[in-house]
Amino acid sequence: MKALFFLLALLVAGCVSMETSSSTSIFSVSVSPDDLFTSGTGKAMIDFINTGTTPLRNVRVGIYDAGAVATNDCNHAIGDVKEGSFASRQCTIVAPDAIEQGVITTEIKARATFEATLGGTDALSVMSEDEYRIEQAKGELMSSSPVYVHDDGRLKATVSFSEQMPVIKRPDKKLYMYVDIANVGAGRIEAIEAGNILVNGAASVEKRIDAKEGGTKRIAGTVNVVSNERGYDEVETILYRFSDSADSSKKDTYIATARLISAYTVGDASLQYMFTGLKDETYIVVATVKRNGNHYDTSLKKRDCPSSPIDGSPRDCVVMAGATQDFTIPLTGDIGAPADECKGRGFGSSACIKCTDESYIAGSDVTKCYSYVTPTAGSPLGVTCPSQKLYIQGSAFPRVTCEVALPANINYLSDYTLILSIDYPYEIRASQTVQVRR
Amino acid sequence: MLKYGLLFAILFASGCTSQIDFGQNEIQVATPVLEEASDIVAIKNIDTIPNSPVLPDDTVDLSFIIENLDKTESLTNLKVDLFDAASFKDSQSKTLCNTATTVAVCKPEGQTESCTGNKCNLTSLAPGAQHLVNYKLRAPSSDDILKLSTDFELRFAVEHNFMANSIYRPVVVNTEEIKALQRAGQKVDLQAASTLGSGPIKIDLSLVNRNFILNKRGATFEAVVRHTGSGRLVNNRIEQGNLKITFVGFSCDNFDTTLGSYNEVFTPPEDDTIDSLPRCIFTNNAMREVKDKGGVTVTETSGAIEIYGEGKSNPLLFRLKDSGNVIDIGSSPYRSLEVRATVVYSYRVSGMSQMTVKPLDI
Numbered sequence: 035m036k037a038l039f040f041l042l043a044l045l046v047a048g049c050v051s052m053e054t055s056s057s058t059s060i061f062s063v064s065v066s067p068d069d070l071f072t073s074g075t076g077k078a079m080i081d082f083i084n085t086g087t088t089p090l091r092n093v094r095v096g097i098y099d100a101g102a103v104a105t106n107d108c109n110h111a112i113g114d115v116k117e118g119s120f121a122s123r124q125c126t127i128v129a130p131d132a133i134e135q136g137v138i139t140t141e142i143k144a145r146a147t148f149e150a151t152l153g154g155t156d157a158l159s160v161m162s163e164d165e166y167r168i169e170q171a172k173g174e175l176m177s178s179s180p181v182y183v184h185d186d187g188r189l190k191a192t193v194s195f196s197e198q199m200p201v202i203k204r205p206d207k208k209l210y211m212y213v214d215i216a217n218v219g220a221g222r223i224e225a226i227e228a229g230n231i232l233v234n235g236a237a238s239v240e241k242r243i244d245a246k247e248g249g250t251k252r253i254a255g256t257v258n259v260v261s262n263e264r265g266y267d268e269v270e271t272i273l274y275r276f277s278d279s280a281d282s283s284k285k286d287t288y289i290a291t292a293r294l295i296s297a298y299t300v301g302d303a304s305l306q307y308m309f310t311g312l313k314d315e316t317y318i319v320v321a322t323v324k325r326n327g328n329h330y331d332t333s334l335k336k337r338d339c340p341s342s343p344i345d346g347s348p349r350d351c352v353v354m355a356g357a358t359q360d361f362t363i364p365l366t367g368d369i370g371a372p373a374d375e376c377k378g379r380g381f382g383s384s385a386c387i388k389c390t391d392e393s394y395i396a397g398s399d400v401t402k403c404y405s406y407v408t409p410t411a412g413s414p415l416g417v418t419c420p421s422q423k424l425y426i427q428g429s430a431f432p433r434v435t436c437e438v439a440l441p442a443n444i445n446y447l448s449d450y451t452l453i454l455s456i457d458y459p460y461e462i463r464a465s466q467t468v469q470v471r472r
Numbered sequence: 473m474l475k476y477g478l479l480f481a482i483l484f485a486s487g488c489t490s491q492i493d494f495g496q497n498e499i500q501v502a503t504p505v506l507e508e509a510s511d512i513v514a515i516k517n518i519d520t521i522p523n524s525p526v527l528p529d530d531t532v533d534l535s536f537i538i539e540n541l542d543k544t545e546s547l548t549n550l551k552v553d554l555f556d557a558a559s560f561k562d563s564q565s566k567t568l569c570n571t572a573t574t575v576a577v578c579k580p581e582g583q584t585e586s587c588t589g590n591k592c593n594l595t596s597l598a599p600g601a602q603h604l605v606n607y608k609l610r611a612p613s614s615d616d617i618l619k620l621s622t623d624f625e626l627r628f629a630v631e632h633n634f635m636a637n638s639i640y641r642p643v644v645v646n647t648e649e650i651k652a653l654q655r656a657g658q659k660v661d662l663q664a665a666s667t668l669g670s671g672p673i674k675i676d677l678s679l680v681n682r683n684f685i686l687n688k689r690g691a692t693f694e695a696v697v698r699h700t701g702s703g704r705l706v707n708n709r710i711e712q713g714n715l716k717i718t719f720v721g722f723s724c725d726n727f728d729t730t731l732g733s734y735n736e737v738f739t740p741p742e743d744d745t746i747d748s749l750p751r752c753i754f755t756n757n758a759m760r761e762v763k764d765k766g767g768v769t770v771t772e773t774s775g776a777i778e779i780y781g782e783g784k785s786n787p788l789l790f791r792l793k794d795s796g797n798v799i800d801i802g803s804s805p806y807r808s809l810e811v812r813a814t815v816v817y818s819y820r821v822s823g824m825s826q827m828t829v830k831p832l833d834i
Contacts, residue, residue, distance in 0.1 A: 196598075210598050210600065212600060420595065422582055422604065423581065423582055423606075425604060427517045427535075427537065427604075428517075432602040432604040433601065434602075435597075435600060
């Protein structure tokens with residue numbers, strides 16, 4: 035019996051929570067006092083908190099059904115609510131002059147509407163036909179069918195592809211990207227307007243580079259970027275031939291660069307690189323993380339790179355051909371050049387709001403904001419998605435299929451980044467009961 | 473009487489006992505057939521907002537999803553046709569959808585492609601892709617339905633073009649190989665496999681009466697167009713010029729083209745060579761001469777292939793010559809050749825939404 039009661043309580047609680055909040059934007063209405071005398075007045079507080087990681091735009095809150103009590107036009111346009119921020123609005127409620135019973139209970143219903151963007155980046159590996167033959171002959175070809183899931187607590191976008199990865203570039207083969215979108219939040223969405231689902235292909239990256247040193251050895255490893263909510267748009271490993279000289283005038287010789295990311299990214303990344311065709315000699319591998327062409331002060335620890343060259347940074351590792359060299363790069367410092375209008379200003383300060391509208395780094399510990407250009411211009415990947423208004427069908431939208439046109443020239447194994455962006459409207463509701471007594 | 477009865481019994485018995493052809497004891501040919509999926513278009517999530525029953529004169533969204541179920545081919549020349557919207561109207565103009573003749577009255581929301589009547593073109597649908605079709609309609613008014621609760625069926629269809637592919641690999645066997653096997657008392661197992669591509673139209677290719685071709689001897693191929701889908705082949709036929717049958721490894725000289733069916737359906741076959749391999753291509757492009765009402769001789773097309781009641785075309789026969797310029801594999805014991813068939817067709821899949829229009833009880 036006790037268990038049944040507990041279950042019932044859970045069930046009731048579950049129903050309430052579905053009505054009152056979604057996981058990334060908490061919305062509530064509270065009334066003070068919550069029992070009114072006839073003709074008495076009270077305050078309805080409408081609270082909206084953005085607990086997600088992206089800003090919410092054009093937020094509007096209001097009471098759409100006050101039940102037995104009266105309220106003057108209780109609709110408020112809040113504007114944008116940044117991640118981690120909140121907004122509260124207040125409305126006056128007036129109890130009726132007369133009620134037929136001693137006490138009545140009525141419900142005040144409120145709603146919040148806003149616009150949000152679900153974004154994410156998906157990796158796309160493409161291999162030339164020649165490289166495919168080589169890898170296949172070696173028995174080193176690893177194929178997979180990746181499925182990327184982007185979920186902001188309201189919408190969930192599941193991205194998959196028509197081909198296995200790596201995609202073998204063939205002249206007569208088309209590649210399709212499938213985006214399945216579902217409403218997983220507690221709120222409502224009716225439709226996504228035409229043109230609001232965008233996929234941009236970012237510049238290519240090559241993680242396997244033939245250094246053409248005339249040998250058969252390789253140096254490979256992983257670069258682990260610990261984002262700490264900081265954004266970056268370039269990760270690369272650079273290979274030098276080690277001069278092994280105390281004479282600083284004898285420079286190490288640059289050989290090759292492996293670009294591992296070339297699209298704006300926030301979040302941890304684990305990126306593999308490989309330099310092949312090396313002689314049985316000593317080399318230097320440098321791992322860098324950049325934003326707008328500026329190096330992050332990555333504060334690398336010595337332990338990440340046990341053998342650094344003389345006068346080199348800890349991220350410059352002396353490595354014997356054939357060895358593995360991993361890097362772990364936590365982004366704890368600032369990048370070199372903040373935007374002029376934001377230099378020296380605190381995060382969220384009014385002067386910085388302008389630049390933060392389109393460019394800022396999330397996170398409460400960030401003290402500066404930086405401008406950046408979303409690196410989609412000149413993308414070598416052509417991605418064509420249908421532009422159609424999509425109505426929700428139950429809890430999911432019809433699948434969106436985008437055609438991905440691969441570049442003509444693919445050397446070895448190249449990685450591309452597909453940037454998905456879905457702008458959508460959303461509505462969440464909340465309610466509160468009020469007692470009115472004579 | 474008994475004598476005649478005995479003779480009849482002997483004749484009957486001999487007829488029942490099939491006689492094998494030369495070499496069929498030694499050469500055993502399996503004919504596995506791999507047939508891919510039949511239905512490649514699905515109409516799903518047929519829905520109306522508001523759900524039935526709807527109020528008179530209320531706006532109604534009729535929506536459904538067209539899905540390309542094929543994994544490799546796009547659906548081209550895709551059209552959607554609200555061909556019977558009963559008494560429903562366009563939500564804006566309040567014109568009856570069914571009055572459309574050449575200009576569309578009711579077309580999908582956001583339609584940018586051209587329409588003829590209510591039949592509207594859509595962009596091609598990629599493999600695995602879905603397309604949402606949404607019509608903004610208006611329910612008939614109370615007066616239209618005499619204030620009676622009335623049931624309606626809104627019917628629509630999706631048309632598309634598709635290409636059916638079939639490959640059959642017949643085997644040519646050398647008579648010397650058969651004799652060698654007979655001497656050795658051995659048998660050989662071979663395969664003459666067929667693959668029938670996806671789509672509701674299939675092309676069956678086979679040899680008639682036997683399962684391999686004897687080198688330097690005649691044989692007859694049979695092609696049958698078969699309908700396996702749940703929709704309808706537009707006009708119930710394969711249109712003129714849309715069927716191609718290619719015999720790879722054969723020259724057109726190998727075929728006896730004096731049979732009547734060639735002249736009725738196919739133009740004279742054309743030789744081609746790809747990768748030093750000859751091939752002979754038949755296309756259903758035939759024309760025939762007929763006299764019109766005035767007695768004047770005119771030409772008309774005759775290559776269209778009708779699909780009959782059982783969902784099959786008449787067999788199309790291709791006979792390899794039994795003498796003269798026949799196929800020759802030299803001293804090879806056996807060799808696989810290839811027959812390819814492609815047919816381009818238009819297909820129509822229908823859907824329907826039932827709806828009740830009911831005045832509000834007051």
